Amino acid sequence: MRRIILASHGSLAEGMHSAAKMILGDHHCIHAYGLDRYETSQALLEAVQREVTDAADDEILVLCDIKGGSVHREMLQLLNVKEDIRIITGMNLGLLLELCVSSLDMNDPNGMARILEAGKNDIICFDKALVTSMKERKEVDSLW
Secondary structure: OEEEEEEEOOOHHHHHHHHHHHHHOOOOOEEEEEHHHOOOHHHHHHHHHHHHHHOOOOEEEEEEOOOOOHHHHHHHHHHHOOOOOEEEEOOOHHHHHHHHHOOOOOOOHHHHHHHHHHHHHOOOOOOHHHHHHHHHOOOHHHHO
16 A cells, blocks of 8 residues: 655645645545644654554655755655655645556656656746737646
């Protein structure tokens, strides 16, 4: 089974989990750990370590909010607990949904690259000129 652990500063992880539930329904594979629920990033790590240890047979993907932040640095220590864990930074809702619904083989680097690319493709700066240009090229469907 795939287990997706969201780890963030503040309550971003819980918000992502809530948004994913709104779209997908109750997805039992998502678990959220926000730093505002724990006194320190070390305490957050200890909680996640317990979950990873209890889920020894599961595929574990950890999504962190920001590369190099205190939460991310702590989550990197999970690589010493479970060798085949994957830790992804820059979480966004599109990436989370993609990971939930895909049948990604975590050992397939091409599959992981496609999932990460989908998350990156959700990041676009819209302004009036871009929207006008898209309408002129009849790319209105790609707005949604």
